[in-house]
Amino acid sequence: MDQAHSLREFMNQHNTQQQKNHWARIVTITSGKGGVGKSNFTVNFALALQEAGKKVIILDLDLSTANINILMGTTPKYSLVDVLYQQKSIWEVMEKGTQGIEYISSGFQLQHLMTLDEATLATFWGQIEVLQTHADFILLDTGAGISKELVDFILASDETIIVSTPEPTSIADSYSVLKNVVRYSNKVTKFHLVVNRAQTYSEAVETSRALKKACKNFLHIDLPTLGFLMEDVQVREAVKSQIPFYVSYPNCSASKNIKEIVHSYLPDYHQNSTVQTTGLRGFFEKILFFNKSR
Ligand SMILES: Nc1ncnc2c1ncn2[C@@H]1O[C@H](COP(=O)(O)OP(=O)(O)OP(=O)(O)O)[C@@H](O)[C@H]1O
Numbered sequence: 001m002d003q004a005h006s007l008r009e010f011m012n013q014h015n016t017q018q019q020k021n022h023w024a025r026i027v028t029i030t031s032g033k034g035g036v037g038k039s040n041f042t043v044n045f046a047l048a049l050q051e052a053g054k055k056v057i058i059l060d061l062d063l064s065t066a067n068i069n070i071l072m073g074t075t076p077k078y079s080l081v082d083v084l085y086q087q088k089s090i091w092e093v094m095e096k097g098t099q100g101i102e103y104i105s106s107g108f109q110l111q112h113l114m115t116l117d118e119a120t121l122a123t124f125w126g127q128i129e130v131l132q133t134h135a136d137f138i139l140l141d142t143g144a145g146i147s148k149e150l151v152d153f154i155l156a157s158d159e160t161i162i163v164s165t166p167e168p169t170s171i172a173d174s175y176s177v178l179k180n181v182v183r184y185s186n187k188v189t190k191f192h193l194v195v196n197r198a199q200t201y202s203e204a205v206e207t208s209r210a211l212k213k214a215c216k217n218f219l220h221i222d223l224p225t226l227g228f229l230m231e232d233v234q235v236r237e238a239v240k241s242q243i244p245f246y247v248s249y250p251n252c253s254a255s256k257n258i259k260e261i262v263h264s265y266l267p268d269y270h271q272n273s274t275v276q277t278t279g280l281r282g283f284f285e286k287i288l289f290f291n292k293s294r
């Protein structure tokens, strides 16, 4: 049995055992190239989802440049590591950012789950399980670069939002990420594309067309476009002031773009409410499975 096959078997088993409609949907936000706007998108998308009545938690999985907190002008006291080794509860390590958005810093390589003894792992499962019914969405902000770890995150998520700019290097890196994921499986996660930092609407359309076409022709996957975010000087201003643009500049073009993205995303989310999630515990269990089966 090849790895892709055993992965699918595992997913199927997992999905029938644990599927629950009201559990938080696990959405990975990623890109190939760094610095394309993932973290800004994550925070502002979370704020717009919250405004639309959804409960959102951000999990910062970027270990090298974890900066979700910086974008919101806060400093986390704890991270998931403290759940593992300091007997903190999940509520203690969950911080509140702008407008009460809850976020958690991960603080450890997920491969480290492999080294945990049964008792620590059981405590960890118990703690993260409570998040499954606490939120509608858990957004996972990831770091830059195309790594095996990133592929694992994507394979273990319910949905993946790829953020790409119109630069050829960003387009090429987005394609590489998808290619790496599809090598393992093209069925386990649903992809969406967000084009960020486009100078014009036609540049954004052209970028999404190019990526969609490459994905269809060479990877045989659909890459629907979730939306566009224009280049907007207020984004940088908001980063400097450490208040997300959706709050500090609610009428700027980037904020309007985010609102449009949420307006097109939520009907699709409600329509596909039968899409089953295995929750955050399921996400971590899949990561563990991938590492064990390697
Ligand atoms: N739509 C935009 N308009 C103008 N500037 C933007 C836009 N989106 C992002 N930026 C700029 O790009 C910078 C990097 O954004 P961000 O930190 O969100 O990227 P990232 O993909 O998370 O980076 P990393 O890969 O390092 O985690 C921002 O600080 C901001 O200056």
Ligand SMILES: [Mg+2]
Binding pocket: 038, 039, 040, 062, 065, 067, 141, 142, 143
């Ligand atoms: Mg980032």
